[in-house]
Amino acid sequence: MSKPHDYQTKAIILSKTRLAEADRIITFFTPEHGKIAAVAKGVRRPNSRMSGHLEVLDYSHLNLARGHNLDIITGAQTLDSFLPLREDLTRGAYGLYAAEIVNQFAMENLENRELFDLFLKTLERLSYQDNLEIATYYFELHLLKEVGFKPEFKECLSCHRRLGEEESVFNFKSGGTLCAHCAQGKPWSFPLSFGALKVLRMLQDDDYEQVKGLKLEPVTHEIEGALRNYFYYLLEKDIKSASWLDKVKKMP
Amino acid sequence: MEKQASPVERLIQELSKLPGIGPKSAQRIAYHLLRAPAEQVNGLALAITNLREKTHLCPECFNITDGDLCNICSSEKRDKGLICVVEQPQDITVISRLGSYNGLFHVLHGAISPTEGIGTSNLKIDELIKRLERSPVREVIIATNPTMEGEQTALYLKKIISPLGIKVTRLARGLPFGTELEYADNATLTHAIEGRAEF
Ligand SMILES: [Zn+2]
Ligand SMILES: [Zn+2]
Numbered sequence: 001m002s003k004p005h006d007y008q009t010k011a012i013i014l015s016k017t018r019l020a021e022a023d024r025i026i027t028f029f030t031p032e033h034g035k036i037a038a039v040a041k042g043v044r045r046p047n048s049r050m051s052g053h054l055e056v057l058d059y060s061h062l063n064l065a066r067g068h069n070l071d072i073i074t075g076a077q078t079l080d081s082f083l084p085l086r087e088d089l090t091r092g093a094y095g096l097y098a099a100e101i102v103n104q105f106a107m108e109n110l111e112n113r114e115l116f117d118l119f120l121k122t123l124e125r126l127s128y129q130d131n132l133e134i135a136t137y138y139f140e141l142h143l144l145k146e147v148g149f150k151p152e153f154k155e156c157l158s159c160h161r162r163l164g165e166e167e168s169v170f171n172f173k174s175g176g177t178l179c180a181h182c183a184q185g186k187p188w189s190f191p192l193s194f195g196a197l198k199v200l201r202m203l204q205d206d207d208y209e210q211v212k213g214l215k216l217e218p219v220t221h222e223i224e225g226a227l228r229n230y231f232y233y234l235l236e237k238d239i240k241s242a243s244w245l246d247k248v249k250k251m252p
Numbered sequence: 253m254e255k256q257a258s259p260v261e262r263l264i265q266e267l268s269k270l271p272g273i274g275p276k277s278a279q280r281i282a283y284h285l286l287r288a289p290a291e292q293v294n295g296l297a298l299a300i301t302n303l304r305e306k307t308h309l310c311p312e313c314f315n316i317t318d319g320d321l322c323n324i325c326s327s328e329k330r331d332k333g334l335i336c337v338v339e340q341p342q343d344i345t346v347i348s349r350l351g352s353y354n355g356l357f358h359v360l361h362g363a364i365s366p367t368e369g370i371g372t373s374n375l376k377i378d379e380l381i382k383r384l385e386r387s388p389v390r391e392v393i394i395a396t397n398p399t400m401e402g403e404q405t406a407l408y409l410k411k412i413i414s415p416l417g418i419k420v421t422r423l424a425r426g427l428p429f430g431t432e433l434e435y436a437d438n439a440t441l442t443h444a445i446e447g448r449a450e451f
Pocket of ligand 1: 156157158159160161178179180181182183
């Protein structure tokens with residue numbers, strides 16, 4: 001959808017970089033136009049009209065004007081600033097991790113309302129609910145669906161056998177599971193126990209309300225490893241904030 | 253054969269790398285310097301050379317200094333039981349300008365920025381902890397910017413400093429989220445420091 005000269009949108013702020021004269025380039029995610037980078041003038045000044053409404057992880061209503069190169073933010077009003085993400089180290093680290101993943105996968109000028117709603121819901125869960133790990137895995141699996149990389153976890157993608165008790169393999173190149181036989185000699189394979197496979201299926205297919213109480217132990221590390229490595233395969237780089245999240249999670 | 257860039261082009265290239273200077277401004281500055289009196293241009297060149305050759309980081313607080321210790325750390329009049337932690341050396345200037353703060357500083361040289369891969373090891377955090385272990389400090393005021401990165405840094409520092417038995421305070425919430433100390437006016441900043449609280 002092409003944008004008019006002046007337009008407004010809801011947005012979640014993903015990242016920011018400094019420009020001269022207290023300006024910033026703000027990158028944000030919108031339901032209608034996907035990811036946008038735009039200039040916000042003077043927002044590093046505490047007396048700026050827009051300051052306080054354009055910080056990373058703010059959910060805001062923005063007014064914009066089309067620019068030569070980058071669009072210009074002409075107004076901003078916070079709808080939810082997710083205070084717990086600012087005031088709690090662990091919640092904040094999870095929020096930044098989610099924002100980086102959206103930043104990596106979201107496309108510019110491509111409508112994706114489902115991904116926007118998922119991201120918004122995830123920030124609410126990370127702010128106000130307790131099971132941050134489940135909220136994050138749920139988010140990661142559903143994001144993969146919304147950006148066209150939904151992994152198959154039901155059957156072997158090669159021989160179409162339904163996978164049961166035996167150990168299977170998450171093969172990144174095929175985009176899902178293979179049975180042990182078909183996986184032989186295939187690179188980009190991540191072994192999965194049946195326990196982990198079952199949890200992945202539930203996280204992928206069930207509503208959040210049904211899975212939020214799941215006991216992840218002892219398969220947490222398998223699920224985390226499978227998703228992190230799949231992201232690495234798809235993006236050809238690490239999610240940088242993962243190491244900070246891991247450090248924070250280990251703190252007492 | 254590749255053509256060597258002319259001295260004017262070289263200068264324009266270098267100036268364009270500076271923050272806030274685009275190619276057009278760079279060109280304007282370069283031609284201004286071509287016409288300016290020789291003393292002025294030589295003075296500028298010398299100031300730039302000295303900036304790197306005659307300054308270093310204070311081994312105590314990591315402020316920029318041309319002496320051994322910086323003039324704040326070496327002052328007899330400062331309250332050595334109070335350390336204000338800031339992101340960058342410019343923030344010391346901003347807070348000192350108020351005239352009301354009489355403690356010491358510690359410059360982290362940035363903030364924890366997970367999405368940019370900047371973690372604790374890239375900042376002067378270990379140095380801060382060592383400093384707190386060897387000197388009688390009763391309060392650490394965390395004056396990182398009220399941004400997501402500044403908050404993560406503050407919360408992390410609180411977690412690792414509190415077990416040392418030192419009071420940890422944070423600037424009061426007078427500064428809107430997403431702004432930077434460097435651009436705060438004196439009244440707002442004075443209010444934020446005076447209203448600091450444990451968090
Ligand atoms: Zn098979
Ligand atoms: Zn010093």
